[in-house]
Amino acid sequence: MNTVFVTIPTGLISDWASFHEVFDHALGFPWFYGANMDAWIDCMSCADQPSAEMLIKAVQPGELLALRIDDVEDFARRCPDQFKALLDGTAVVNHRRIAAGEQPVLALLISGHLP
Numbered sequence: 001m002n003t004v005f006v007t008i009p010t011g012l013i014s015d016w017a018s019f020h021e022v023f024d025h026a027l028g029f030p031w032f033y034g035a036n037m038d039a040w041i042d043c044m045s046c047a048d049q050p051s052a053e054m055l056i057k058a059v060q061p062g063e064l065l066a067l068r069i070d071d072v073e074d075f076a077r078r079c080p081d082q083f084k085a086l087l088d089g090t091a092v093v094n095h096r097r098i099a100a101g102e103q104p105v106l107a108l109l110i111s112g113h114l115p
Contacts, residue, residue: 004059005109007068010075019082028056037085044093047105065106072112 008026013019020035029043030053046054047065059065069075069086076083086108094104 001062001064001103002060003064003066003107004057005066005068006057007070010069010079011071013075013079013082015079016082019079019085026057030054037089041089041092041096044089044106045096047093059105062103064104066109067106068109068111070111072110072114074112076114 006026009022012022017035020033020040023029023040024033024035027043029039033039033043043054044065046052046058048059048061048063050058050060052058057065067086067090072083090106090108093106097104
């Protein structure tokens, strides 16, 4: 399985608005993105469906999208709610796909120490 890596600059995240802005900028959500976790999950669930136009940086079918999170300790300390939402949202995306008989599409590449 081919993996495509996208670095998420979590140092720019300080609240919910900036969480969604950073992910939107890094991945290219559609103009109608709702800037909430339900919308995030919906967009990320289509990460390997370029024709769905939910991510400008969509991967091809069968590929895995890996979100690179550097200095995770700092992000988790500064923004515990957003960090937990990232973990939970990633799990929901993959669970949704597995339940539909599809392969997981999303991975987290975490560097640093978890608090």
